């Protein structure tokens with residue numbers, strides 16, 4: 001199947017209000033151009049260097065999303081153009097994003113990556129850590145970051161009831177944070193969860209954004 005056919009098939013399964021992030025990591029720019037020509041404008045990458053190269057060689061109306069682990073020393077490379085950072089995993093990282101965004105005179109959208117999977121290897125905030133961070137109010141001084149919501153990854157397993165439970169926890173934590181810390185912020189509206197193998201379950205549990213690579217580029 002072609003990229004165009006794959007995209008059509010996926011679009012048919014996305015309800016209104018659920019945004020598709022085309023995960024283009026490791027794909028050559030020709031493939032991204034093909035998806036672009038099918039109308040896609042929102043791409044997700046996991047490595048800063050690759051992201052910069054693709055940004056430079058593709059049309060400028062693409063909204064670039066950083067979905068992979070982000071080291072503080074790499075933030076400066078993407079700060080001038082990044083649209084949304086999903087992998088917001090620490091207060092230290094937020095401070096650096098804020099500083100680099102300020103240098104570019106930009107406000108950068110960021111998600112709190114939260115840890116809901118059983119697997120130890122997946123990173124992200126533990127619920128208690130994040131609630132404590134927000135209660136301390138440090139995030140309020142970061143004028144060049146706009147926190148938009150949460151990002152989560154479920155366990156990689158065929159146990160769909162476990163995956164559903166994890167997505168449900170992510171949605172519940174989003175609701176709790178929204179109510180307690182962002183109630184007056186209409187833009188705090190994003191729940192990024194779901195990949196090729198589990199995005200339908202994620203949508204069932206409240207995802208507003210899905211990140212799909214394999215099912216598009218296979």
Ligand SMILES: *Cc1c(COP(=O)(O)O)cnc(C)c1O
Nearest residue numbers: 023067195196197211212213214
């Ligand atoms: C690679 C990746 C995806 C896309 O996964 P597919 O299974 O290829 O759809 C989504 N989110 C993150 C964080 C990823 O690293």
